[in-house]
Amino acid sequence: MSVSGKTAAIIGGGVIGGAWAARFLLNGWDVRLFDPDAEAERKMAEVLGNARHALPMLYETALPAEGTLSHVETIADAVTGVDWIQESVPERLDLKHKVFAEIEAATGVQTPIGSSTSGFKPSELGEGAVNPGRIFVAHPFNPVYLLPLIEVVPGPGADLGVIEKAEGLLRSVGCYPLRVRAEIDAHIADRFLEAVWREALWLVKDGIATTEEIDNAIRYGFGLRWAQMGLFETYRIAGGESGMAHFIAQFGPCLEWPWTKLMDVPELTDDLVKQIADQSDAQSGALSIRELERLRDNNLVAMMRALKGQGAAVGKLIAEHEGTLAKPAADGALVRSVDRIVPVDWTDYNGHMNESRYGQVFSDAADAMMKLVGADTAYIDSGKSYFTVDSRIRYLNETLAGQRIHVDSQVLEGKGKKYRVFHRMKNEAGEELATGEQLMIHVDLTTRSSSVPEASVLENLEALAAAHARLPQPDPSEVL
Template sequence: MTKTAAIIGGGVIGGGWLARFVLNGWDVRVFDPDPEAARKIDAVLANARRAFPMLYDTALPTEGNITFCDTIGDAVTGASWVQESVPERLDMKHAVYQEIAKSVVSAAIIGSSTSGFKPSELQDGMDCAAQLVVTHPFNPVYLLPLIELVPSAQNPTEIVDRAKTILTSLGLFPLHVRKEIDAHIADRFLEAVWREGLWLINDGIATTEEIDNAIRYGFGLRWAQMGLFETYRIAGGEAGMKHFIAQFGPCLKWPWTKLMDVPELTDELVDTIGAQSDDQADGKSIRELERLRDDNLVAMMRALKGQDSAAGALINTHEKSFRPTIDATQATPVVSANRIIPVDWTDYNGHMNESRYGQVFSDAADVMMSAVGADETYVANGHSFFTVDIHIQFIKETHAGDTISVQSQLLEAKGKKLRLHHRMLAADGTLLATGEQLLIHVSLETRRACEPQPELAENLATMAAAHAALPDPKQTRG
């Protein structure tokens, strides 16, 4: 399969899709008649280039190429994935699909970003209807992993399965919506909350900021990592969900909400909402708000990554797919880290906290251990290395968004002892820090030092022999 995607419609959503593909190594062709499309896409891609790599602890694949095309046909010819993100007008989408059908290859998947239309409505009158599925994303597409994948009866199982595989390879979470329904799943929840919010403003009960505060300081945090039903399952205590429903179910008959109705969107109400929203922004531009949003999402998702939970587990799995393979027999320093410094690693001085240098070198040691066979399986079988001493020299400041790499060298592998030297480098090769680390092989059962298993000992000897030919890294400072 060629890794070439066509983006039809380069607005906020189309630009987010483009960034997700490009940063995963896909070549992308774009069609958008807007003369400002290239500028707008560049702005989205700039944000994505800054934020998306911060989710990961290793380098992303080499970026794909971007080509702006004059016609839909030029964009979709030869593409294995076509993503349509034009405005929510059924007549416009049908016209776009007619043009796509003239040039798209029969094996290509056509995804629609529609937030409301059912796939059968989109497929009506389409020559290649079996290739079209709804793939509804959430903004920003380059950070939020959820994609509502909605097929119709016209889509063969093979198309749906292949769509899931491709979306998953992009670090996304395809939620297979098994039955067609207007607005799919997530937007139906969002619409319910939106309706209630409009009433609260219309009735003078709350402002836009007060409603947002209720969400971001309360249930929004719970929903971010557990969703709705698991949150309420916990609220039921030891007795579980049945107890929760028995306790709170009668509330559903009370007139708490107006979810079946909506206030008339009069000019006065629209002006009120607009003015409150402007006040809430406090003078921040859209780009500043986007960056704040991205930083918050990265920090939250990285916290989940550390727990291997929810969206964090998805990132961990995706990250494994592009970690490089290390040859322990090569007489060269091992590139044991290649990554972007995330926003949550900086302190009040605006640079990376000294404890994070230790984490960089600890992660580098994990890569070295894995390279000689002390990997997850080895640890699961009851043995590992523990750090007993590390000396770090801080040479240059490092900031969020900086690209760094680490070159690691095995200095000693004798019996239970493993001694490593790490050099942390900026993208231009500037030396940022060094670390010398002593690790001891231990039994996880006794928590005491012990000899490495025979295969590991052999691999360590092989790497030690290869690295013995290298210059002493402690004599190299540039």
């Protein structure tokens, strides 16, 4: 059984279905995948490879142990007894109805059935279903294993208990369920995308811009603003000190000007299709689709991690999800104070982790050791903490982006104001990459002077130090 004890059924293992499977697997769920495509296993393996590379880099701690992927022969084999069902078959309503009928024949009425559809409403999906109230739209964005937004659209007569259960399950795997208030064609996000797509087609057809120039206008300009503030918050700032009302008063009249052609669509003639395809090939054809996916994922990881550092937008969501992941425990053995993947933004021009990030790893290890004895956020907010006053790092081997690393920490001294810890950083093969040692002194944050910890923290520290004193000690050449 998976670490989470939960299983998801994925019906359809294409670009979207495969990425759904990866999101669940890497969050500790077991996954049963049904896809009649003879290439399904190969395609799923490639998508999962990209997901394994990218998703763990968002976090400062390890994700749960990966669940088990099973390729099954029938829909019934996939859905029987599972906790979540995600339908991601092609956008044909008759096919979806056939799939839902097979699902309902093999499952209970409380199992959520989400559809990845971007084109159909839940009332259309539920036509002819025995229990249409548990069929809803769960529309993701590619890559599903990285981008957290899921548009959740309940239909008329929806079972709100099932919908709320589904939203809780989505949050548990790091997603952001956005409840759409009413059925509407293309839901919310795709309506924006369609508007931008229409205008882009006209700009190419009319010879105003190439595909690359349009992409550059987005990625060097408003796309960066949208990534962390969205539309309305961006325009609120554009209104200056007077805010949104001033922005609308100033720029609202522009909406009556004939700037765009959003109500019309250019005819997609063979010539226009060839023009767009040729420009796209010239722009990106030097890279394979898998190489483009890897580039996309690396860029997304770096941007999302930057937002995480600011506690903003998607970064806040990642930090909240990270807070639900496993934490170190004090059991008398060495403490696994860090267990994580090295992210792409930690590497330098040599392709390996730079010196400052070794310090980051050991700083994170020290934070974990502080929390272990009770010097956590609440303790710091009360006006007490530990400051590092001396440290040493020994660099022993290269550490590369995408590697899983861990740190085992041992208390060398823990009494009074002193908290001295020794760390060993290793890769999955057990090869030692670096060691670190830190001497921390307890301080009163009001006076900024050394002080004795609170009794409960000191008791925890002394107990941990006594337990670690019975373990093999570092060689004298390794310590300060």
